[in-house]
Amino acid sequence: MIPTGSEEARPRTTTITLPEATFSASGRECAPPRLASSTPASPLSPSPEAPLLLTGLTTAQIEEFVAALGLPRYRGRQVADWIYRRNAGSFEEMTDLPRALRHQLAAVASVGRPEVVARTVDADGTTKYLVRLGDGQTVECVWLPYREWSSVCLSTQVGCPMACAFCATGRGGFARNLSAGEIVAQFLLARAHAPCPVTHAVFMGMGEPLLNTSAVLQALHLLNSECGIGARNLTLSTVGIVPGIQRLAREKLQINLALSLHAPDDETRARFMPVAQHFPLPVVLAALRDYTAATHRRVTLEYLLIAGVNDSPAHADRLADLVLGKKEEGGPLLAVVNLIPYNETEARFRRPSEEGIRRFMARLKQRGVAVTRRLERGETIAAACGQLRREAASDAPGARPRRSPRRRGTAVART
Numbered sequence: 139m140i141p142t143g144s145e146e147a148r149p150r151t152t153t154i155t156l157p158e159a160t161f162s163a164s165g166r167e168c169a170p171p172r173l174a175s176s177t178p179a180s181p182l183s184p185s186p187e188a189p190l191l192l193t194g195l196t197t198a199q200i201e202e203f204v205a206a207l208g209l210p211r212y213r214g215r216q217v218a219d220w221i222y223r224r225n226a227g228s229f230e231e232m233t234d235l236p237r238a239l240r241h242q243l244a245a246v247a248s249v250g251r252p253e254v255v256a257r258t259v260d261a262d263g264t265t266k267y268l269v270r271l272g273d274g275q276t277v278e279c280v281w282l283p284y285r286e287w288s289s290v291c292l293s294t295q296v297g298c299p300m301a302c303a304f305c306a307t308g309r310g311g312f313a314r315n316l317s318a319g320e321i322v323a324q325f326l327l328a329r330a331h332a333p334c335p336v337t338h339a340v341f342m343g344m345g346e347p348l349l350n351t352s353a354v355l356q357a358l359h360l361l362n363s364e365c366g367i368g369a370r371n372l373t374l375s376t377v378g379i380v381p382g383i384q385r386l387a388r389e390k391l392q393i394n395l396a397l398s399l400h401a402p403d404d405e406t407r408a409r410f411m412p413v414a415q416h417f418p419l420p421v422v423l424a425a426l427r428d429y430t431a432a433t434h435r436r437v438t439l440e441y442l443l444i445a446g447v448n449d450s451p452a453h454a455d456r457l458a459d460l461v462l463g464k465k466e467e468g469g470p471l472l473a474v475v476n477l478i479p480y481n482e483t484e485a486r487f488r489r490p491s492e493e494g495i496r497r498f499m500a501r502l503k504q505r506g507v508a509v510t511r512r513l514e515r516g517e518t519i520a521a522a523c524g525q526l527r528r529e530a531a532s533d534a535p536g537a538r539p540r541r542s543p544r545r546r547g548t549a550v551a552r553t
């Protein structure tokens with residue numbers, strides 16, 4: 139979901155062409171993965187053909203799984219402790235389990251630690267991983283250090299069907315949903331390599347989380363209850379899948395919800411976000427109002443500032459109107475606008491000038507809108523989502539040569 143430049147700023151009429159089973163205006167989810175690494179039909183039945191990915195299970199479920207093998211339940215607690223709290227990446231590392239038991243478990247289950255295909259490290263410490271899943275598909279996750287805390291940005295799908303024009307992932311198409319275990323495994327991998335505690339997680343990597351809601355909800359639950367990440371330190375970002383927002387409202391989670399808004403009206407939005415043709419802004423904003431009413435949580439409106447596309451004073455005024463709301467629309471939206479100056483890594487879209495960014499921000503403030511500017515991290519390491527994956531693909535034998543993005547202070551390791 140972290141945007142990058144990839145296509146020029148021209149009117150875009152592309153419709154989202156998605157398999158019938160993956161997405162509809164009623165918000166049906168994308169098809170679940172059909173892989174051994176995903177949760178099998180009978181999730182807790184041991185099967186050598188489909189090793190169970192334990193990172194998708196709670197401690198109680200791992201106990202149940204272990205009990206189904208005829209083992210004492212406390213062995214399940216030991217395994218869960220190794221996975222979630224002691225960062226074990228394999229059964230071999232679980233040294234207080236008898237060797238025979240470790241082999242028995244490895245025959246029917248997996249700890250799911252993905253293989254690191256490439257790793258890039260920015261001068262600010264931001265570390266981006268390209269990881270290979272059990273079926274050979276690759277996704278990205280990012281560790282982001284801040285002064286007093288650190289966070290992991292997680293992918294929820296292999297590719298993305300939403301086709302946002304500014305996004306490298308969107309250009310690559312959609313392959314499949316990730317299972318909860320595959321999402322949590324990214325977190326565990328990044329945490330295992332992090333030099334300081336990881337306190338936050340954001341669902342802003344590859345994919346639209348609310349097209350994979352069941353797995354994402356399970357992953358949120360596991361990160362909270364098993365990995366110790368407070369609900370208020372978990373953030374989910376969506377382009378505005380209304381049925382998914384409604385489901386989150388019903389769940390009444392205390393997580394942070396962010397909308398990738400990027401334009402104050404449907405006409406501008408549809409130029410680079412095909413989702414605008416499926417879920418018009420008035421419908422999305424009504425869902426957000428219901429969400430804030432149900433959870434009492436302020437939402438974040440992510441606004442990517444693109445020069446000449448959505449950064450004029452008129453756009454700022456329309457954005458303010460939208461946040462402040464008319465009385466008949468429900469009044470002010472409980473929201474903060476987060477401005478994200480466009481990252482020009484390989485852009486035909488352009489970043490506004492610093493003065494233009496400041497003017498836009500000041501105009502919103504003048505109108506009484508709460509506004510922040512996103513701290514830009516990992517600028518030099520193909521920071522936008524899908525970029526590292528695309529670069530790895532273009533480095534593959536037979537791939538077309540690519541333009542080199544501008545880089546400073548970058549360390550790249552391919553394994």
Ligand code: SF4
Pocket residue numbers: 139140141298299300301302305306307308309343344345346377523
């Ligand atoms: S929704 Fe998909 S295409 Fe759009 S920015 Fe997010 S990952 Fe990219």
